[in-house]
Structure formats: C-alpha cells, structure tokens
Amino acid sequence: MSHQEAIKFFRDTFDMQICNFLDGMLSWLTGRPFLDPYKFDKWLHEQHGNYEEAGHSMYSLLAEHYGKEVADKIKLLID
Numbered sequence: 001m002s003h004q005e006a007i008k009f010f011r012d013t014f015d016m017q018i019c020n021f022l023d024g025m026l027s028w029l030t031g032r033p034f035l036d037p038y039k040f041d042k043w044l045h046e047q048h049g050n051y052e053e054a055g056h057s058m059y060s061l062l063a064e065h066y067g068k069e070v071a072d073k074i075k076l077l078i079d
Contacts, residue, residue: 001076006033014072035077 001009010018018033021043026034041058044051051061062071 001033001073003033009073013066017062034076035074037078
C-alpha cells in the first residue's frame with residue numbers, strides 16, 4: 001500500500017490522520033507506510049476498552065467492528 005493509499009484508507013475508515021500512528025523510522029527504511037502497532041493498539045483500547053479480556057485480538061476486534069477488509073489492511077500496515 002502506498003503512502004497516499006494509506007492516508008486515504010485511514011481518513012475514510014477512522015476519520016483521522018495516519019501520521020499519528022506511523023513508525024517514521026520503519027516507514028523510511030522500508031519505503032512504505034509502517035504502522036506502529038503499540039500506538040494503534042493504545043488508540044483501539046481508548047475506543048473499545050480492554051478487548052483482550054473479551055477474548056479478542058487486534059485483528060478480530062477490527063474485523064468485527066470495521067470489517068475483515070479493514071483488518072487485513074491494518075495487518076499489512078503492521079507486518
């Protein structure tokens with residue numbers, strides 16, 4: 001996913017800027033947008049509480065609340 005695609009995806013999906021969650025160093029090294037999983041996880045907890053206690057992983061929470069396509073795209077941005 002290109003930087004422009006990631007910016008649009010985040011804006012359209014979460015109505016916020018992806019720059020709040022990017023890992024600048026890894027994005028620079030890999031040449032693609034690279035999401036910081038810790039920053040994004042912190043935001044997910046603010047939105048959905050401690051989802052791990054309910055038996056969810058980040059992926060399953062995203063799939064349930066935002067759809068599998070969103071969960072897959074976030075996975076691509078983290079891996």
